[in-house]
Amino acid sequence: MRVYDVEGFPNPARVRIALAEKGAVDDVQFVSVDVMNGEHRSAEYVSKNPDASVPLLELDDGTYLSQCTAITEYIDGTYSGASLCGQSPKERAIIHMMNRRAENGLLDAVGDYFHHATPGLGPTLETNQVADWGKLRKSKAIETMRYLDDTLKSRTYVAGDTFSMADITVFAGLAFADFAKIEIPAELTHLSAWRKKVAARPSINA
Structure with a gap:
């Protein structure tokens, strides 16, 4: 999996914390997006994420997931450990x-x-x-x-x-x-x- 983000930004931090809580940090390649120079608004990036936002999760099958809640749901359901999204x-x-x-x-x-x-x-x-x-x-x-x-x-x-x-x-x-x-x-x-x-x-x- 790849996570497109900017280290230190608040929403990317949410996904990084979720990955760490599930012990999954080493399963992910982090790809830095140059937000300050507008890379998140480039045609190439927007083709992956129409939201033009970070973070963005790319799965091994080519699926792209944006929005922190959706990404956290995927991480929580994929990896073992205490649930971040609830059981019942x-x-x-x-x-x-x-x-x-x-x-x-x-x-x-x-x-x-x-x-x-x-x-x-x-x-x-x-x-x-x-x-x-x-x-x-x-x-x-x-x-x-x-x-x-x-x-x-x-x-x-x-x-x-x-x-x-x-x-x-x-x-x-x-x-x-x-x-x-x-x-x-x-x-x-x-x-x-x-x-x-x-x-x-x-x-x-x-």
Whole structure:
């Protein structure tokens, strides 16, 4: 398998963590995409991934999978070890629900702020910026942090008692928030404690 990505970017980090959690990092060839020079928008890359985004998983049979949730689902179902997507229908539903809330309310919200209300990746890549939208999404990211802090008062992890892809998404979202200079409010002690715990997992630094 090949993973097309940019090391250090938030969504590629989600897939790298998932691979590490399943002990599958050595089964993958990582292919760096030159996003800063627009390689992800080239005709060749878009023919593989119409989303023009990273990461992208290429399977041995030539199938291409984009979108982190889909890629994580494939990794989780292919490799043994603790499930990242849940076992029972209820577990899977809760994990997918929380993962989507983390995507839309935190990671994507931070991304919208970064790409619209800051210089982002520079004028060549950041076209059609809408600053007011970016600022609104920053507020959404902080609101979601508060929601997650409240959730973690009664849960060990974001979607329940076991680590899941929802935790990976939140962790990546908070890392992106750091980069975009959106701080976790000091009073959100449950979220900060959860983050410290997750940061100690071997997969985070694999």
